[in-house]
Amino acid sequence: MATVPVTPLVVSQAGVTSLPSGVSSAEDRPSSSWVTMEQTELQQLIRNTEEHISARPDSVLLGTVMDRRLRVRKAIPLAVSVEEDQVIVSWDDTNEFAYGASTGDAIEEFSKLVGELYFDLNDQSIPLGKDLARVRDILNEYIEKVR
Amino acid sequence: MKAHEFEAIVKKLHMETRESKHRIAYFVHNGVRIVKTMRSHGNSKFIPEHLIRKQLHLNRDQFVSLYSCSIGEPEYIQILTEKGIIESP
Numbered sequence: 001m002a003t004v005p006v007t008p009l010v011v012s013q014a015g016v017t018s019l020p021s022g023v024s025s026a027e028d029r030p031s032s033s034w035v036t037m038e039q040t041e042l043q044q045l046i047r048n049t050e051e052h053i054s055a056r057p058d059s060v061l062l063g064t065v066m067d068r069r070l071r072v073r074k075a076i077p078l079a080v081s082v083e084e085d086q087v088i089v090s091w092d093d094t095n096e097f098a099y100g101a102s103t104g105d106a107i108e109e110f111s112k113l114v115g116e117l118y119f120d121l122n123d124q125s126i127p128l129g130k131d132l133a134r135v136r137d138i139l140n141e142y143i144e145k146v147r
Numbered sequence: 148m149k150a151h152e153f154e155a156i157v158k159k160l161h162m163e164t165r166e167s168k169h170r171i172a173y174f175v176h177n178g179v180r181i182v183k184t185m186r187s188h189g190n191s192k193f194i195p196e197h198l199i200r201k202q203l204h205l206n207r208d209q210f211v212s213l214y215s216c217s218i219g220e221p222e223y224i225q226i227l228t229e230k231g232i233i234e235s236p
Binding site for chain 1: 165167168169171176178179180181182183185187193195198201202204231232233234
């Protein structure tokens with residue numbers, strides 16, 4: 001059992017933890033606001049706080065593709081999320097995604113995938129349906145061949 | 148979803164696959180590449196089902212039906228046609 005204040009922590013987007021307004025220090029808190037908390041509740045509180053102060057961004061801009069034949073004309077906006085301990089990066093406009101053990105791994109996988117896809121979808125010998133043609137057009141807006 | 152479930156869908160829809168840094172699968176109808184999906188190689192058992200479903204243009208029920216057998220290739224073609232992904236002849 002641990003004794004902690006019932007007053008919730010305030011965690012900002014920037015990860016700065018502060019006390020709620022009107023509570024300037026421990027001495028100011030009324031004694032009635034102190035309760036005992038089960039260890040599991042305390043652990044949950046710690047987990048929630050850690051999630052709020054995670055250094056992982058919600059989105060990134062991808063500026064390179066892992067293929068020397070290609071160049072990024074316009075940074076690709078990727079959403080970053082986590083599922084089952086895997087980091088997923090996804091490009092909503094195209095429904096493309098990649099995943100990995102870390103944000104770096106996921107971005108690297110995406111960078112390889114988008115290069116492969118560029119050549120696949122620009123292969124003139126295979127006709128595309130309207131959805132894949134749309135994906136190709138978006139890819140061509142963001143990526144171009146340099147050699 | 149697991150890799151064998153992904154592979155079951157690929158097989159059921161007779162998707163064309165390409166092995167590279169990823170396993171890329173295309174659903175081809177009348178010689179036209181209609182939709183694409185993929186999974187990473189490697190030991191990870193993780194495949195984000197909701198993102199695969201989105202790439203295949205299926206809702207949750209349709210997706211479950213696809214790998215539990217009640218939706219086959221003809222039904223999938225019908226779904227894509229109704230959604231305008233496959234253009235009606």
